Amino acid sequence: MDMTQTKVPELAEVLAENQALRSRMAYLLEQAERNHSIMMRHQAFDLDIVSAGTFQELVSTIFRNLPIISSLDAVTLTLLDEDADIQSVMGKLGVNFAEFPDLLFADSIEGLGIDLAERTEGAKPPKPRLCMYDPLRHAYAFPSPLHGLQSVALVPLLRNKRIIGSLNLGSSDPTRFTPSMATDFVEHMASIIAICLENVISNEMLKYIGLTDSLTGVYNRRYMDRRLIEEISRARRQEYDIAFMYIDIDHFKRVNDTIGHQGGDEVLREVASRIKNELRLSDSLARFGGEEFVVLLINANLDSAAFVAERIRASIAASMIDVSPSVQISVTASLGVACLDRSVLDTPVEAAAMELIAQADAALYQAKDGGRNRVISYRPAT
Numbered sequence: 001m002d003m004t005q006t007k008v009p010e011l012a013e014v015l016a017e018n019q020a021l022r023s024r025m026a027y028l029l030e031q032a033e034r035n036h037s038i039m040m041r042h043q044a045f046d047l048d049i050v051s052a053g054t055f056q057e058l059v060s061t062i063f064r065n066l067p068i069i070s071s072l073d074a075v076t077l078t079l080l081d082e083d084a085d086i087q088s089v090m091g092k093l094g095v096n097f098a099e100f101p102d103l104l105f106a107d108s109i110e111g112l113g114i115d116l117a118e119r120t121e122g123a124k125p126p127k128p129r130l131c132m133y134d135p136l137r138h139a140y141a142f143p144s145p146l147h148g149l150q151s152v153a154l155v156p157l158l159r160n161k162r163i164i165g166s167l168n169l170g171s172s173d174p175t176r177f178t179p180s181m182a183t184d185f186v187e188h189m190a191s192i193i194a195i196c197l198e199n200v201i202s203n204e205m206l207k208y209i210g211l212t213d214s215l216t217g218v219y220n221r222r223y224m225d226r227r228l229i230e231e232i233s234r235a236r237r238q239e240y241d242i243a244f245m246y247i248d249i250d251h252f253k254r255v256n257d258t259i260g261h262q263g264g265d266e267v268l269r270e271v272a273s274r275i276k277n278e279l280r281l282s283d284s285l286a287r288f289g290g291e292e293f294v295v296l297l298i299n300a301n302l303d304s305a306a307f308v309a310e311r312i313r314a315s316i317a318a319s320m321i322d323v324s325p326s327v328q329i330s331v332t333a334s335l336g337v338a339c340l341d342r343s344v345l346d347t348p349v350e351a352a353a354m355e356l357i358a359q360a361d362a363a364l365y366q367a368k369d370g371g372r373n374r375v376i377s378y379r380p381a382t
């Protein structure tokens with residue numbers, strides 16, 4: 001009997017084993033390549049969101065890229081916004097929420113996509129919840145779910161163990177998110193998203209505070225000076241009219257003397273609100289300091305600006321202002337209106353802005369001089 005033959009495997013066996021190893025290797029290689037490509041895509045995504053400079057940019061990047069790089073069928077983002085500050089400030093900074101139907105806001109932690117019953121007890125931060133999609137339980141996270149949603153991951157967005165929102169991922173594959181799966185990857189992704197969100201929100205809030213008047217909530221002089229330059233350049237390019245209005249409360253010193261400084265502050269707030277009610281969304285209102293307000297009107301010639309000014313004057317004078325339950329006061333205001341002269345194109349924009357402000361101021365002076373509680377339009381001497 002030939003002993004060597006029993007020890008040496010058949011050639012066919014070796015070939016089969018070799019083939020199996022090769023295909024196993026090819027599979028592992030393919031997996032490694034796939035994982036590498038996923039990792040690269042996620043790294044690119046991380047870079048994109050880290051470099052987003054504004055809230056709008058960050059949110060658009062998340063909604064545009066995350067479904068693609070993670071092969072998801074649904075992505076929604078819920079932000080905890082108890083006093084609606086985020087919505088209010090972002091709205092004022094020009095974020096159009098209609099563009100982001102998957103951006104949701106919750107006024108309490110219960111309104112997030114996180115199942116409170118499942119939240120980890122004690123000081124430990126809540127963990128992501130991966131499970132089958134349930135239209136009832138997940139209605140908060142997916143208010144308008146796509147047809148065929150099967151499994152979801154509700155991932156808390158945490159900053160220093162504080163919940164700031166929830167990232168909600170959905171798939172039409174029932175095995176994509178299951179309770180037994182490891183959650184490190186989604187947790188890591190959510191932590192980067194949470195940092196980015198907190199950064200842009202704080203930056204936008206700071207930006208907003210620097211451009212608004214803390215007493216009345218309307219814009220301040222810094223904002224208006226900047227805006228005026230932008231709008232004059234645009235109005236010149238696109239050939240439309242812009243008008244500028246100065247509004248000064250009459251005898252405001254007397255108001256303060258009669259009802260006190262705090263009462264005066266209340267009057268300023270109410271006057272700001274009455275002016276705002278008469279404006280279009282495209283117009284902007286700022287407090288230039290003291291009892292002076294200014295309005296920049298887009299697409300308005302001198303006559304239409306004077307018409308709006310008259311409405312503002314009437315609304316301020318129309319009814320008493322409730323300073324407190326027992327104190328009411330009646331105030332009037334004088335208004336000066338001027339329109340940008342678009343025929344003069346050789347003046348630098350900054351000089352044109354100063355000129356426009358000065359013209360409205362001169363008209364206001366005439367309104368004061370003429371007896372107050374009136375509107376005067378600036379008409380250049382011909």
Ligand SMILES: Nc1nc2c(ncn2[C@@H]2O[C@H](COP(=O)(O)OP(=O)(O)OP(=O)(O)O)[C@@H](O)[C@H]2O)c(=O)[nH]1
Binds near residue numbers: 251262290
């Ligand atoms: N309550 C309050 N008063 C302010 C504020 N800023 C300025 N004032 C007051 O506004 C008053 C402005 O008075 P004046 O500039 O003399 O003008 P006026 O009394 O309104 O008289 P005319 O403008 O000529 O009608 C001053 O008494 C300031 O102290 C503020 O933030 N709050």
